[in-house]
Amino acid sequence: MKLDSKIPEGHISEKWTNHKNHLKLVAPNNRPKIDVIVVGTGLAGASAAASLGEMGYNVKAFCFQDSPRRAHSIAAQGGVNAAKNYQNDGDSVYRLFYDTIKGGDYRAREANVHRLAEVSGNIIDQCVAQGVPFAREYGGLLDNRSFGGTQVQRTFYAAGQTGQQLLLGAYSALSRQIGLGRVKMYNRHEMLDLVKVDGKARGIIARNLITGEIERHSAHAVIIASGGYGNVYFLSTNAMGSNVTAAWKIHKQGALFANPCFVQIHPTCIPVHGTNQSKLTLMSESLRNSGRIWVPKKKEDAEAIRAGKLKPTQIAEEDRDYFLERRYPAFGNLVPRDVASRAAKERCDAGYGIEANDTNEGVYLDFSTEIQNKGKQAAYAKGNHNPTPEEITTLGKAWLEEKYGNLFTMYQKITDENPYETPMKIYPAVHYTMGGVWVDYNLQSTIPGCFVAGEANFSDHGANRLGASALMQGLADGYFVLPYTVSNYLADEIRTGKISTDSPEFAEAEKRVMDQINFFLNNKGTKSVDYFHKKLGLIMWNKVGMGRNAQGLTEAITEIAQLKEDFYKDVYVPGNNDEMNPELEKALRVADFLELGQLMAMDALQRNESCGGHFREEYQDAEGETLRDDENFAFVGAWEYQGEDINKEIMHKEELKYEFIKIAARNYK
Amino acid sequence: MASKKNININLKVWRQKNAKAAGSMESYKLDNVSTDSSFLEMMDQLNEQLVAEKKEPIAFDHDCREGICGMCSMYINGRAHGPDTGITTCQLHMRMFNDGDTIFVEPWRSKAFPVIKDLVVDRSAFDRIQQAGGFVSVNTSGNTIDANTIPVPKADADKAFEAAACIGCGACVATCKNGSAMLFVGAKVSQYALLPQGKVEATERVLNMVRQMDEEGFGNCTNTGACEIECPKGISLENIARMNREYLKASLIK
Amino acid sequence: MAKSALLKSSLAKKYWMALTGLFLCLFLAGHLAGNLQLIFGDALQFNKYALFMTTNPAVKLLSYLTYISIIFHAIDGIMLAIQNKKARPVAYAMNNPSGNSSFASRNMAVLGTVILVFIATHMVNFWAKMHFSQMPLQKTTIEFQGMKNDFYITTDGGYVPVNDPAYVIKNKTEIYDANVNLKIKDAYKDLHKITFDFFRDAKWGLPFTIFYVLSMIVLAFHLLHGFQSAFQSLGINNKFTPAIKLFGKLFAIIVPLLFAIIPLYIHFTK
Known part of the structure; x- marks a missing residue:
C-alpha cells in the first residue's frame, strides 16, 4: 500500500488556500439528500456535526455519554493557542507553526501543522462570537498567558476551564442544529463497528446503551472523532469512558493506525494512592510557573519521608535536589512536558521518590519560595519595606490563593493535605495520545468516506504535543477543515441516494457485533473486566510507559498477547444485552485496548530512537537526553490490520519531508 | 497529613432494574475501604465485590472523575453529591465517613429526570432546554468579526464565565425541594445576557428556554437557596434573579 | 405570547x-x-x-x-x-434539607x-x-350635676343620650329622631x-x-x-x-x- 498524504503543491503558506479553492462543492439543494455520521461530540465531533448540520447535510451524531456536553474535551484546563499576536510580542502564524513542529520533535506533517496555525485565529473569533467567556483584561480585550515550550503569550483561556468553555461553545452550536432538526443526536449510543460497502464507509453499527438494542445507521460519510486512547494504561487523566473502540474498529476495517507509541505523559498529576484508584487527576501545567520541583538529595531522607518519619518541610534547603533546575538551567521548571516527566521518573527510579505508595513514585512541587518572593513583593507594593516573616508568608499565601485557589482546594479535597503549608506531591501520568488513525491532508483515513478528527487522528502533534494545542486542533478540524474536505468527498455522492441498511454488509457487521456481545455474556469466566484492564495497564505503564527498552517491549508484546488470551478465557460479564450493562460496555472496550496495547509496544519497539514522548532508554546521550534519529526514523509508522494476531500487522511508512523548517535537535538547556 | 486507614461501611442503595420496574433500597456491606478512595472508587470496589459474587453490579453515571463533566450524580445521605460542598460525587472522598457508618445512596429524584436504571437518570431535559435557545445564532464559518472588535467589560466577562462554569450535573434540581431547574437555566440565560454577542437574541432566548423548562415538568423556584449551596461550581442565585429580570423584560416587550 | x-x-x-x-x-x-x-x-x-x-x-x-x-x-x-x-413524584428515602436551606424557606x-x-x-x-x-356603639358617661348619664358619641363630635326614647338607632349606627323619623347623627361602632x-x-x-x-x-x-x-x-x-x-x-x-x-x-x- 502506498500512503498518499495528498499534501497540496505550493508554498506552505498557500497550500490550504489553494487547496480549498479547488475542492469540490455540494450545492445547498443537494445537501439534504446526503447523510453524515459523526461519532463523538468533543471539540472535534461537536464542531464538525454543528458545521455540517448548518451547511444542510443530514447529520447523525453519536456519543456514549448521557449528553454531548460531557465529552472529555471538557476537562482541558490550560488554554487554546492562536497566533493573534494581541500581545505584540512577535507572534505569527509561522511561529506557531514552528513551535508546534519543534514541540512535536519533528515528527508531525508540516502542511497540516501550518494549516492549523493558519486557522487558529478564526477559532478565537468564532468562539467569542458564540459567547465563550474568555478571560479579559480591564480594557475589555482578550487576555493571554504563556505556556510551556514557547516564548510568546498566545494562549487564550477561561480560568482553569478553557476546555469546558470551548466545548460548551461547540455544544451550543450543536444544540442549535439539533433544535433546528438538522442534527439528530444519539446520546448513550456506542459505535461498535463500521460498515463498508464497495470499499467505502457507509454506516455504523451502534449499541443503544439504555436498551441494548443494536442499531444500523447508514450514511454517505462517517466521521470518527472519538478521542484518544490513554485509557489503555487503565490509570490516566482520561475520563473513565474514554476508549479506542470506534478508532480501533475502523482500523480493523482497513484504516491504518499511525504512531500508536506516541503518548504524552503529563508531569503534574496527583500520584497514585492505592490499588483501588480509578483515575489520575491533573494539576494544571500553569502551577509550574510558581512551583519548584524537588526530591531529597539523600536517599535516607526519601526513605524517612516515605516511612512517615520526616516531613518535607523538615528537609533543609541544601538537602533538596531541584532536579529540573539542576539539569535544565535555561528553562528550569518550565521544560516541556515530556522532559519534565522523564526527569521525575529518573529520580524515582533512582530511589528518591517520596510517595508512600507501592512504587514510591512521587516528587514535590513546592510553593514556599514563591510564597516568600510574592509575599515580599506584595509587602513592598503596600509600602511596607520591613515586613516581618509572618507578614511575608501571609501575603504570599494570599497571592497564591488568588492565582491558584481552585486548584489548591481541589488538591486538598483529594489528598487531605494543605499545599500552602506542605509541598504538593505530584507524579507524571498518561494524558494525551499523539498517535491515532492515519489520515491524509483531508483528514480522510485509508477507508474512503471515513474521516478522522481531533485526538483520534495522528496528524498534528508529532511525537509530543505542546500545551494548549489540543483544543486548537479539535476545533480547527471540526469547524474549518472537515466542512470543506468532507464536502469534497460528498460531491461525488449526490446521485447515490439513500443508503439501505438492509444490505448484507450491514447484516454482516451487525453479526460481528452480536457475536462478540454474545461471547462475553455467555463466557463462563471468573474475573471482572477491570481485573484484566488493570493488568494491561500495569504492563503498559511499566514497559510501554515513560521509559522503554527493547527487552521490556518484547516482553510486553508477549505478555499482552497472553493477557488477551486469558481475558477471553476467564472474563466474567454479568447481566444481559437488552438492558443498560456497564460491565458489557467495559468488556467491549477492553477487548480493543488489549489489541491496541500490543500494537503500541510493537510500534515502540520498531522505533529505534527517542523522540518526544517516546523515550527509548537505549537512545539517550550521556546526560540522559533523547537521541533522535532523523536519518532512519523521520517517518510516520502506519500499521495495517492483518487479522486476529496483532503480531502480523504490517507497518507502512509515510516519509516526513521538512521543506520549510530546518530540522534540528530540541534543546531546552 | 493524610491519615491512611481503612473503614468498614454499610450502604443502602437504590436498585431499579429499568425505567418501568419498581425499585427499592437494598443493603450492602463493604469492608476495607481506604479513606483515600473517592466515593466512586468505593462504588467500584462494591461492584467488584458484587461481580465476584456473580451479582449484578450497581449502574451509576460517571465519566471524567475530576469534577468537570457533570455526569456523576448521587444523592448521598440526603445531600446532592454528598456531605461536602463545592464538589461533585467523584470528588467526594471516603475520609468524610467513619467506620461503621450507614450511607444512603439514591438517584436524583425529579419528574423531569426519570430513573433509567439504579442510580442512572435521564437528564436529556437539560439538553432540550439548551436546544430551545441556549446558543448564539452564529454560523461556524470563523469569518465573524475579529475577536477583539467588541470590548467586553472585565466584570461582565467574569460574571459570564462564573455562570458558564455550570457543569449541567443537575444537583440543583435534585436538591431543590421543588425539583426546579432555574439555577441551570438562569446560569445559561445569564452567560449570554451578560455578553454583547448574546444580547441580540436575549428576548427570544429567555422566553424559549423558560417555556421548554416548564414543559419538561420542573418545579418552580421558591428561593430556598439550596441549589446554590449544593452546586459543585457555586453558581450564584444572582443568575436566577437575572433570568427573572430578563424574562420580565422579555414578556413585556414581546 | x-x-x-x-x-x-x-x-x-x-x-x-x-x-x-x-x-x-x-x-x-x-x-x-x-x-x-x-x-x-x-x-x-x-x-x-x-x-x-x-x-x-x-x-x-x-x-x-x-x-x-x-x-x-x-x-x-x-x-x-x-x-x-x-x-418530585418519588421522595428521597433519606433527605437532609436542613444542610442547605432554612426551615422557613422550605415551608412557605x-x-x-x-x-x-x-x-x-x-x-x-x-x-x-x-x-x-x-355592633355596640361607642358610649361615654358624662357626669352632670351629680348624675351619671350615658351618651353616644356622634361623628360630628356631639353627644346623644342613650336610652332616650326620643332617639332610635337604625341601620346599625344611624341615630334617628324618633318623632319625625329623620336621621340626625351617626354614632361610632365600638x-x-x-x-x-x-x-x-x-x-x-x-x-x-x-x-x-x-x-x-x-x-x-x-x-x-x-x-x-x-x-x-x-x-x-x-x-x-x-x-x-x-x-x-x-x-x-x-x-x-x-x-x-x-x-x-x-x-x-x-
Missing part, C-alpha cells in the same frame, strides 16, 4: 407571588400602625380610625386590593405548591396556609362583626370594646390570645423568607441585597412581635 407568558409560566407565577406578597407587607405595616392605637390611643381615637378605614373611598379601594392580593397570593401559592409537589406553603386560617378567623372575629352584625371584650373573655380570652400570638410567630417565619424572596423573584439581586435582607429580617421580627403584643397587652391588663 406575552399575555399567556405573564399568566401561565413558572416565572410569572413568581412575579405575582412577589408583587402580592410585597403589597401585603405594606398592608401589614398599615394595619399595625392602626392597631397600635389599641395600646397607645383611647377608645374614641381607635373607633374613629375604624370608621375611617371602613368608609374612606381610597381606603376601600386599597382594601379591595388587599382582599384580591390575599386571594391571589393564596391561590397562586397553592397552585405552585401542587406543581412543585408533582415535580404550610406557613401560608396557617396564616390563611388565621386571617379567616381574624376576619370572622372582627371584620365580619364590623361589617355585618349589630370596635374597641369588641376587641377588648374578645381578648378578655372569661372563657375564650386566653385561648384566643394564645392563638393570635402563635399565628404571629408563623407570620414571622413566613415573612422571614418571603420578604427578601420577593425581591429575588422580581429579579432584584444586587449590591442592595444585603440591606434588603437585613430589612426583611427586622420587618419579619418586629411587625409580628408588635402585632402579638396587642392581644397580650389587652388580655393581661384586665
Whole structure:
C-alpha cells in the first residue's frame, strides 16, 4: 500500500488556500439528500456535526455519554493557542507553526501543522462570537498567558476551564442544529463497528446503551472523532469512558493506525494512592510557573519521608535536589512536558521518590519560595519595606490563593493535605495520545468516506504535543477543515441516494457485533473486566510507559498477547444485552485496548530512537537526553490490520519531508 | 497529613432494574475501604465485590472523575453529591465517613429526570432546554468579526464565565425541594445576557428556554437557596434573579 | 405570547407571588400602625380610625386590593405548591434539607396556609362583626350635676343620650329622631370594646390570645423568607441585597412581635 498524504503543491503558506479553492462543492439543494455520521461530540465531533448540520447535510451524531456536553474535551484546563499576536510580542502564524513542529520533535506533517496555525485565529473569533467567556483584561480585550515550550503569550483561556468553555461553545452550536432538526443526536449510543460497502464507509453499527438494542445507521460519510486512547494504561487523566473502540474498529476495517507509541505523559498529576484508584487527576501545567520541583538529595531522607518519619518541610534547603533546575538551567521548571516527566521518573527510579505508595513514585512541587518572593513583593507594593516573616508568608499565601485557589482546594479535597503549608506531591501520568488513525491532508483515513478528527487522528502533534494545542486542533478540524474536505468527498455522492441498511454488509457487521456481545455474556469466566484492564495497564505503564527498552517491549508484546488470551478465557460479564450493562460496555472496550496495547509496544519497539514522548532508554546521550534519529526514523509508522494476531500487522511508512523548517535537535538547556 | 486507614461501611442503595420496574433500597456491606478512595472508587470496589459474587453490579453515571463533566450524580445521605460542598460525587472522598457508618445512596429524584436504571437518570431535559435557545445564532464559518472588535467589560466577562462554569450535573434540581431547574437555566440565560454577542437574541432566548423548562415538568423556584449551596461550581442565585429580570423584560416587550 | 407568558409560566407565577406578597407587607405595616392605637390611643381615637378605614373611598379601594392580593397570593401559592409537589413524584428515602436551606424557606406553603386560617378567623372575629352584625356603639358617661348619664358619641363630635326614647338607632349606627323619623347623627361602632371584650373573655380570652400570638410567630417565619424572596423573584439581586435582607429580617421580627403584643397587652391588663 502506498500512503498518499495528498499534501497540496505550493508554498506552505498557500497550500490550504489553494487547496480549498479547488475542492469540490455540494450545492445547498443537494445537501439534504446526503447523510453524515459523526461519532463523538468533543471539540472535534461537536464542531464538525454543528458545521455540517448548518451547511444542510443530514447529520447523525453519536456519543456514549448521557449528553454531548460531557465529552472529555471538557476537562482541558490550560488554554487554546492562536497566533493573534494581541500581545505584540512577535507572534505569527509561522511561529506557531514552528513551535508546534519543534514541540512535536519533528515528527508531525508540516502542511497540516501550518494549516492549523493558519486557522487558529478564526477559532478565537468564532468562539467569542458564540459567547465563550474568555478571560479579559480591564480594557475589555482578550487576555493571554504563556505556556510551556514557547516564548510568546498566545494562549487564550477561561480560568482553569478553557476546555469546558470551548466545548460548551461547540455544544451550543450543536444544540442549535439539533433544535433546528438538522442534527439528530444519539446520546448513550456506542459505535461498535463500521460498515463498508464497495470499499467505502457507509454506516455504523451502534449499541443503544439504555436498551441494548443494536442499531444500523447508514450514511454517505462517517466521521470518527472519538478521542484518544490513554485509557489503555487503565490509570490516566482520561475520563473513565474514554476508549479506542470506534478508532480501533475502523482500523480493523482497513484504516491504518499511525504512531500508536506516541503518548504524552503529563508531569503534574496527583500520584497514585492505592490499588483501588480509578483515575489520575491533573494539576494544571500553569502551577509550574510558581512551583519548584524537588526530591531529597539523600536517599535516607526519601526513605524517612516515605516511612512517615520526616516531613518535607523538615528537609533543609541544601538537602533538596531541584532536579529540573539542576539539569535544565535555561528553562528550569518550565521544560516541556515530556522532559519534565522523564526527569521525575529518573529520580524515582533512582530511589528518591517520596510517595508512600507501592512504587514510591512521587516528587514535590513546592510553593514556599514563591510564597516568600510574592509575599515580599506584595509587602513592598503596600509600602511596607520591613515586613516581618509572618507578614511575608501571609501575603504570599494570599497571592497564591488568588492565582491558584481552585486548584489548591481541589488538591486538598483529594489528598487531605494543605499545599500552602506542605509541598504538593505530584507524579507524571498518561494524558494525551499523539498517535491515532492515519489520515491524509483531508483528514480522510485509508477507508474512503471515513474521516478522522481531533485526538483520534495522528496528524498534528508529532511525537509530543505542546500545551494548549489540543483544543486548537479539535476545533480547527471540526469547524474549518472537515466542512470543506468532507464536502469534497460528498460531491461525488449526490446521485447515490439513500443508503439501505438492509444490505448484507450491514447484516454482516451487525453479526460481528452480536457475536462478540454474545461471547462475553455467555463466557463462563471468573474475573471482572477491570481485573484484566488493570493488568494491561500495569504492563503498559511499566514497559510501554515513560521509559522503554527493547527487552521490556518484547516482553510486553508477549505478555499482552497472553493477557488477551486469558481475558477471553476467564472474563466474567454479568447481566444481559437488552438492558443498560456497564460491565458489557467495559468488556467491549477492553477487548480493543488489549489489541491496541500490543500494537503500541510493537510500534515502540520498531522505533529505534527517542523522540518526544517516546523515550527509548537505549537512545539517550550521556546526560540522559533523547537521541533522535532523523536519518532512519523521520517517518510516520502506519500499521495495517492483518487479522486476529496483532503480531502480523504490517507497518507502512509515510516519509516526513521538512521543506520549510530546518530540522534540528530540541534543546531546552 | 493524610491519615491512611481503612473503614468498614454499610450502604443502602437504590436498585431499579429499568425505567418501568419498581425499585427499592437494598443493603450492602463493604469492608476495607481506604479513606483515600473517592466515593466512586468505593462504588467500584462494591461492584467488584458484587461481580465476584456473580451479582449484578450497581449502574451509576460517571465519566471524567475530576469534577468537570457533570455526569456523576448521587444523592448521598440526603445531600446532592454528598456531605461536602463545592464538589461533585467523584470528588467526594471516603475520609468524610467513619467506620461503621450507614450511607444512603439514591438517584436524583425529579419528574423531569426519570430513573433509567439504579442510580442512572435521564437528564436529556437539560439538553432540550439548551436546544430551545441556549446558543448564539452564529454560523461556524470563523469569518465573524475579529475577536477583539467588541470590548467586553472585565466584570461582565467574569460574571459570564462564573455562570458558564455550570457543569449541567443537575444537583440543583435534585436538591431543590421543588425539583426546579432555574439555577441551570438562569446560569445559561445569564452567560449570554451578560455578553454583547448574546444580547441580540436575549428576548427570544429567555422566553424559549423558560417555556421548554416548564414543559419538561420542573418545579418552580421558591428561593430556598439550596441549589446554590449544593452546586459543585457555586453558581450564584444572582443568575436566577437575572433570568427573572430578563424574562420580565422579555414578556413585556414581546 | 406575552399575555399567556405573564399568566401561565413558572416565572410569572413568581412575579405575582412577589408583587402580592410585597403589597401585603405594606398592608401589614398599615394595619399595625392602626392597631397600635389599641395600646397607645383611647377608645374614641381607635373607633374613629375604624370608621375611617371602613368608609374612606381610597381606603376601600386599597382594601379591595388587599382582599384580591390575599386571594391571589393564596391561590397562586397553592397552585405552585401542587406543581412543585408533582415535580418530585418519588421522595428521597433519606433527605437532609436542613444542610442547605432554612426551615422557613422550605415551608412557605404550610406557613401560608396557617396564616390563611388565621386571617379567616381574624376576619370572622372582627371584620365580619364590623361589617355585618349589630355592633355596640361607642358610649361615654358624662357626669352632670351629680348624675351619671350615658351618651353616644356622634361623628360630628356631639353627644346623644342613650336610652332616650326620643332617639332610635337604625341601620346599625344611624341615630334617628324618633318623632319625625329623620336621621340626625351617626354614632361610632365600638370596635374597641369588641376587641377588648374578645381578648378578655372569661372563657375564650386566653385561648384566643394564645392563638393570635402563635399565628404571629408563623407570620414571622413566613415573612422571614418571603420578604427578601420577593425581591429575588422580581429579579432584584444586587449590591442592595444585603440591606434588603437585613430589612426583611427586622420587618419579619418586629411587625409580628408588635402585632402579638396587642392581644397580650389587652388580655393581661384586665
